[in-house]
Amino acid sequence: MANLFVRDLREIAQGLPENPSEWPHIPCPTCKRAGLTLVPDSLVHEEAATSEAAYSHQEWYPDWIYGGFHCILQCHKKTCDRVRVVGRTSVYLERNEEGYQTLFSPLFFMPELPLVESFGDCPRLVRQRIEAASTVLWADPSSAANRLRSAVEALMDHHGIPRRGFSNAKSYDLSLHRRIERFKTVKPEYAQAADLMLAVKWTGNAGSHGSAIRVSDVLDAVEILDRTLHYIYDTSAEEIRRKAADIIARKGMPASQFTNLPMPPF
Structure with missing residues (x-):
């Protein structure tokens, strides 16, 4: 099943339109079910002073304009936390003849938006590292990618895959790549999972080495993880x-009736 949170976050990564009624679905980090809406009169945006100073430049165009914004989002459930958003603004020319429009690009959500709907029996440390990636996703995608890589390291720890190897009575550090390969050998039933983890590892490596990691790259890694x-x-x-086998065995008869049937005579 597709990760619907990632689908929502990909739309958010394109920027939020000037009209809040046109904003995409923003998932609530508390209930993970409803969408967030703008708290009335909470959206504040202003042009940067350095942007205004550029007006005198002879080659100035409106798309040079930039600034910042902040706002508050809320879920319709009163028990859910409100979400604070901070980001940048830019201006672009709308192709449908509406002229120049302001685009809101979020940098921080507090609390952070969810990446995964259900972690099941996933170890706490793995979950924490995935959630830590969400806190920096928008401002520093490379760091977010590296945090997903560290979640894979924690996954290997949980399954007892050692961090060090031995050769000729000497120990040496095992790379994450080698650890994943060892995991695949030790637990062949998870071979598909091991192959997927390699992709997350490579994305994290690219982030660590200064490559231009984008939010979309991190979201790809989230889906894979x-x-x-x-x-x-x-x-x-x-x-x-198990439920299907039970129903077949009862030939569809409700379990409550099945248990109340009289026992046949011996």
Whole structure:
């Protein structure tokens, strides 16, 4: 099943339109069910002083304008936390003849937006590192990618894959790549998950080495890691198979009636 949070975040990454009624679905980090809406009169945006100073430049165009914004979002559920948003503004020329429009590009959500709907029996440290990636996703995608990579390291720790190897009575550090390969050998039933983890590792490596990681690249890694956790920790498929087998055995008869049937004579 597709990760719907990632779908929403990809739309947000394109920037929020000037008209808040046109904003995409922004998932609530508290209930993870409803969408957030703008608290009335909470949206504040202003042009930067350095942007205004550029007006006198002989080659100035409106798309040079930039600034910042902040606002508050709320869920329709009163028990959910409000979300503070801070970001940048820019100006672009709308192609449908509406002229120049302001675009809001978020840098921080507090609390952070969710990346994964359900972690199942996933270890706490793995979950914490994935959630930590969300806190910096918009402002520093490279750091977010590296935090997802560290979640894979924690996953290897949880499964007892050592961080160090031994050769000729000497120990040496095992790279994450080698650890994933060892995991695949030791637990072949998770071979598909191991192959997916390599992709997350490579994205994290690129972020560490200064490559131009984008939000979309991180969201790709999130989808892959989400599927990895599904392969390893999601037991819902087995539960559904058990229920189906039980219904077949009862030939569809409700369980409550089945248990109340008289016992046949010996």
